[in-house]
Amino acid sequence: MTKVIIFDFDGTLADTIDILLSITNRLSAEFGFKSATKEELAQLSNLTSWQILRYSGISIFKFPLLIRKLRAELRSEICNIKIFAGIKEVLSELKNLGFQLGIITSNSRENVLEALEINGLQDIFTFIYSGSTFGKHKVINRWLRREHINPEEVVYVGDEIRDIDAARKTGIKVIAVSWGFNSQEALAAHNPDFLIERPQQLLDIMSNLG
Missing domain, CATH: 1.10.150 (DNA polymerase; domain 1)
Structure with a gap:
């Protein structure tokens, strides 16, 4: 679950x-x-x-x-940073459904916090961690150990091949989104658990996984 x-x-x-x-x-x-x-x-x-x-x-x-x-x-x-259309509503719904939401990024924590506040999302996420470009799996693993979380209880959502790789290395499911950097074809070739084209599809997937 x-x-x-x-x-x-x-x-x-x-x-x-x-x-x-x-x-x-x-x-x-x-x-x-x-x-x-x-x-x-x-x-x-x-x-x-x-x-x-x-x-x-x-x-x-x-x-x-x-x-x-x-x-x-x-x-x-x-x-000047804007959140993708439809994301804010989906995040609010996921939080209302009882999911714990967090961010693990290669951007700086300070940048992310400020961008979230500007876009009215400062109360959505319970944790935000920053890691190196090729070290997200290390941050995820440290978090799993610290919080005593079973990898089966976690899903990662990202737009790049390296997000899929990081999830694979930590044993968690991954949802790849096609509206970011890597193309849909490139993401599909790396076999994410799910590949979506619209933020609303997150709700459908999580209602089944939850």
């Missing part, structure tokens, strides 16, 4: 793709990697995160610093 739903933030709850693309392109010269157009971004949506790193040419050694700077730059754009 599922009791807890963990959400990714960027691309799952929040429509930040254009903002992140703009910031990343601004930082491309400083960090020595290729900038990307919106058309190229559509092609990149079919790749894994590691494939994107190789395509862009960024040094793996510079990547952690790039992420820190990206988070810092995103701070000034928080007021």
Whole structure:
């Protein structure tokens, strides 16, 4: 029986793709990697995160610093971050149904908290944790141990292949959403437990899992 739903933030709850693309392109010269157009971004949506790193040419050694700077730059754009249409209503309904809702993200906790407050979602989530881009499974595992939660009671909702991978490594179910970064085809190829096209479908799935 599922009791807890963990959400990714960027691309799952929040429509930040254009903002992140703009910031990343601004930082491309400083960090020595290729900038990307919106058309190229559509092609990149079919790749894994590691494939994107190789395509862009960024040094793996510079990547952690790039992420820190990206988070810092995103701070000034928080007021422009919007939640995807239909998400707020679905989250409220899930909370009313008794599910515990949380966020595990590679964005900073401070950025997420401020964005949630601006969008009127500050009272929805009981926990928010930040982890490295490729370390979400470690954050999930620490949380499972600390809270003594059975993985079978948890489902993760995310928009990227790496979200599916993180869920697989922790033994929890995963719902992939097609409105974020990775394409529906790319997500389907990695066999999530569920793949949805609209936020409302979360209610249908959780009513069966709960």
